[in-house]
Amino acid sequence: MKLLNKESLYAVTDLTADKIIKMTDTQLRTYRESLTNAVSLFPVQKDRLEDAFAKMDYAPTLQWLKSMRNTLNQIHADNLAKQCDKQLALNQDIDNIRHDRLKTFIDFFVASLVLLYKDIQTVLDELSQTEKSSPKESFAKKIKNQLSTVSEINMQTIERMTDDHIKVYIKKLRNFTEDSPAQEDGLRSAFKIKNYASVMRWLSVIEGTLTQLHVNSLAEECQRQASLNQDISAIRHEKLEPFVNYVLTSLSMLRSDIESLQLENR
DSSP, X not given: OOOOOGGGGGGOTTSOHHHHHTOOHHHHHHHHHHHHHHHHHHHHHHHHHXXXXXXTOHHHHHHHHHHHHHHHHHTTOHHHHHHHHHHHHHTOOGGGOXXXXXXXXXXXXXXXXXXXXXXXXXXXXXXXXXXXXXXXXXXXXXXXXXXXXXXXXXXXXXXXXXXXXXXXXXXXXXXXXXXHHHHHXXXXXXXXXXXXXXXXXXXXXXXXXXXXXXXXHHHHHHHHHHHHTOOGGGOOHHHHHHHHHHHHHHHHHHHHHHHHHOOOOO
């Protein structure tokens, strides 16, 4: 795979060129994957953000802003990331969000990203057109490069996988994207009717799924929350609610990231 031409990235004004200039060949390869992933993720993130905001569902709105900010951080669009950080800090108190002020920022933010990703896509298209045929990456290496863009996945475990292991792992990822909506609905429904025994069972199921996917951080959070709430008769709904919302939003974002990779299983 041909590397990026650093000079061509100067035309993308939102990128921090100083960081890109200092990249090694290995870092440039990873960076190219990050740019490609960012472009493919943007339509999904944009639609989810605008949909959540239109419903005045501010917790997911801020979660999607955070997700988009993390994507910007990976591609060193530092100025836009900092503006997003500032907006997130201003709106931590979800109960007192001023809708009109947040709308102004979201409109600006989305418009800026449309231009940014259009410029990046132009650079990637030019690279693709000039790229000469070269030896193909091994199947496992190609998949690992794609998976490295999903920040929740523990890549130390993935890096040790052989081709055969990767093929099995892809099936697990596909099963997750298919089964996750049902798990999310089960958890959401159980929590809505305050059936806490069922809530704990769903958290256990989700924790098991995440462990198989090597999404260790989220799995550990589920496990910790379940252990904190062993005494079902004493559960405080208002303390459990933020965690349930966090898990549901995290699962949705994780599924979207995995789906965007369009993993192939040879």
